[in-house]
Amino acid sequence: MKTLLLKKEEVSKLICMRETIDAVREAYKAFSSGKVVQPDYIGIDLPDPRGEIDFKAGYYKANEIISMKTSSGGFVDNPAHGLPSGMGNILLFDAMSCALICAMDGSLITGLRTGAAGAVSVQVLARKNAKKITTIGTGNQARMQIRAINEVMKIEEIHAWSRNPATLSRYKEDIEREFGIPVVLANSNKEAVEQADILITTTRGQGPLVDADWIKPGTHIVAIGTDQQGKQELDPEIFRNAKIVNDSIEQCVTKGETWHPLNKNIITRNDIHGEIGEILLNQKPGRENDTEITIFDSTGMAIQDNTTAFKIYSNAIENSIGTSFEFF
Numbered sequence: 001m002k003t004l005l006l007k008k009e010e011v012s013k014l015i016c017m018r019e020t021i022d023a024v025r026e027a028y029k030a031f032s033s034g035k036v037v038q039p040d041y042i043g044i045d046l047p048d049p050r051g052e053i054d055f056k057a058g059y060y061k062a063n064e065i066i067s068m069k070t071s072s073g074g075f076v077d078n079p080a081h082g083l084p085s086g087m088g089n090i091l092l093f094d095a096m097s098c099a100l101i102c103a104m105d106g107s108l109i110t111g112l113r114t115g116a117a118g119a120v121s122v123q124v125l126a127r128k129n130a131k132k133i134t135t136i137g138t139g140n141q142a143r144m145q146i147r148a149i150n151e152v153m154k155i156e157e158i159h160a161w162s163r164n165p166a167t168l169s170r171y172k173e174d175i176e177r178e179f180g181i182p183v184v185l186a187n188s189n190k191e192a193v194e195q196a197d198i199l200i201t202t203t204r205g206q207g208p209l210v211d212a213d214w215i216k217p218g219t220h221i222v223a224i225g226t227d228q229q230g231k232q233e234l235d236p237e238i239f240r241n242a243k244i245v246n247d248s249i250e251q252c253v254t255k256g257e258t259w260h261p262l263n264k265n266i267i268t269r270n271d272i273h274g275e276i277g278e279i280l281l282n283q284k285p286g287r288e289n290d291t292e293i294t295i296f297d298s299t300g301m302a303i304q305d306n307t308t309a310f311k312i313y314s315n316a317i318e319n320s321i322g323t324s325f326e327f328f
Helices: 008-012 017-032 107-125 140-149 165-179 189-193 236-241 249-255 259-263 276-280 302-319
Strands: 003-006 042-045 052-060 065-073 088-094 099-105 132-136 157-161 183-185 198-201 206-210 220-223 232-234 243-246 272-275 294-297 323-325
Touching (some): 065 107, 088 107, 099 107, 107 140, 107 243, 132 140, 165 183, 232 236, 249 259
Parallel strands (some): 132 157
Antiparallel strands (some): 088 099
């Protein structure tokens, strides 16, 4: 049986953001429909100055594909050796035989599907009249969030804050050049947050960067950065009176932003509204009024990689892209 190899530049030509958003919506609905087998992911923190590596695996009964993704980040010394600071790889297996059918670069997929996750949450949890986005953090994922959300709503203005002035300045230049959306550079995180209709946090924070008192009624929060214990971006008090939506409750209560208010007894597990897949399946309501504060805690799931990578693989087969090889 032949295995298809897809390099990064090939992967980039085989899927667009709109297709990724559709794949992530499918993933969330599948997960909340019981069509997914997804063991707990493994995360390994390596000694400084190295970063972390995660392993996420999942089986989707509808497409009969098993996926395995490795994703690393925070390797700050890598560029000096000609390597990116973060890398990813995805393997796809035919679940009928467990034969490896595809090996592809996964670094782009992680960014795309995480950005798409924010866009899906905006569709069901943000106010329909939301116009202003604030990004706390201005790295690659902050850009991906804008690329994805721009597909599902009209963004009129972006407010941004970062600890790094140089990164903040580049973010403004990049976003305004790519989208023509004005970016306002905030003097403080408080100043940026107070402007938000939609607040996106995409940092590697290890303490709260957003205070509860700064959040105005009706804000939708997309919490991206916390996917392991030890990370934190939000004041746990924000959760006390918010509608809390998780990608996976089991992951978010142990590794996500939701863990912090649970650990401090600010909320109980019963205060979690549900999973985003349940909202997409119309099993639970999304936003119900223009004043409630909504939080989407996204820890990232293997099923997102599965549906996105399978779409890439299907497009590659259809367009005869990639290199085939045989192990046996």
